[in-house]
Amino acid sequence: MHCKLCNSDSVSTFFVDPPRSYVHCSCCNLIFTTSDSHLTLQQERARYEMHDNTESNTGYVKFLESVAKSAVSVTPPDGSILDFGCGKNAVLEKTLIKLGWQCDSWDPLFNYRIDFSDKHYDTIILCEVVEHLRELQTEMNLVKELLKPHTNVIIRTQLYNSLESFPQWWYRQDSTHINFFSNSTLSFLATVLNRNCTGTEYKDIFIFNR
Numbered sequence: 001m002h003c004k005l006c007n008s009d010s011v012s013t014f015f016v017d018p019p020r021s022y023v024h025c026s027c028c029n030l031i032f033t034t035s036d037s038h039l040t041l042q043q044e045r046a047r048y049e050m051h052d053n054t055e056s057n058t059g060y061v062k063f064l065e066s067v068a069k070s071a072v073s074v075t076p077p078d079g080s081i082l083d084f085g086c087g088k089n090a091v092l093e094k095t096l097i098k099l100g101w102q103c104d105s106w107d108p109l110f111n112y113r114i115d116f117s118d119k120h121y122d123t124i125i126l127c128e129v130v131e132h133l134r135e136l137q138t139e140m141n142l143v144k145e146l147l148k149p150h151t152n153v154i155i156r157t158q159l160y161n162s163l164e165s166f167p168q169w170w171y172r173q174d175s176t177h178i179n180f181f182s183n184s185t186l187s188f189l190a191t192v193l194n195r196n197c198t199g200t201e202y203k204d205i206f207i208f209n210r
Helices: 041-048 058-074 091-098 136-145 183-193
Strands: 011-017 020-025 031-033 080-084 102-106 121-127 147-156 196-199 205-209
Touching (some): 058 121, 058 147, 058 205, 080 091, 091 102, 136 147, 136 183, 147 183, 183 196
Parallel strands (some): 080 102, 080 121, 121 147
Antiparallel strands (some): 011 020, 147 205
16 A cells, blocks of 8 residues: 555554544655545535535635635736635635636536646645545646646645544544645645645645745
8 A cells, every 4th residue: 555645655554443444654644544435426426415515605605715815815916726626516716706816616526627738727726625535646746737837726624633633533534534634744745746835824724835
């Protein structure tokens, strides 16, 4: 078995909560679940459709406005933004358009598809997405390829504090969450993206830029 992010073989199962087994990489500190414990794509989609992620949900819109604010702060006025993993209703795109910004949405699970052959972006947002990605390394390489030079990636995800506290952590109990990051995992991801990682005023939003 190899790590889903750094491809190291320095991985071991450190926690089991049937039917899920959690693997830790000592190289990049990613924790991930084994593929045999993943939901099917149909089950995963059904779970997402239970969420009220709509424009009429003011709490959800407010949640997105914080990541939109972070994107606007680093994107040039004529810049392009991609919401990578937009979900069923692509509300972040609508939020950014209302603010006067150009945004595309991509999520093949909900048939938001883009021909990326001639597309590059100033800012790519992954808002509560990285924890769901089955092919994490492949997806991160795609994100890197879609960036213009000297541009930004914004990632929103919760971070685990320690291996000792991980089994009690509420975030890992969502059956669609299969990747779990720490601060050091974000630092490794920054090297993959060839960017620096900085925090924001929000404890779960991180900006990768040069």
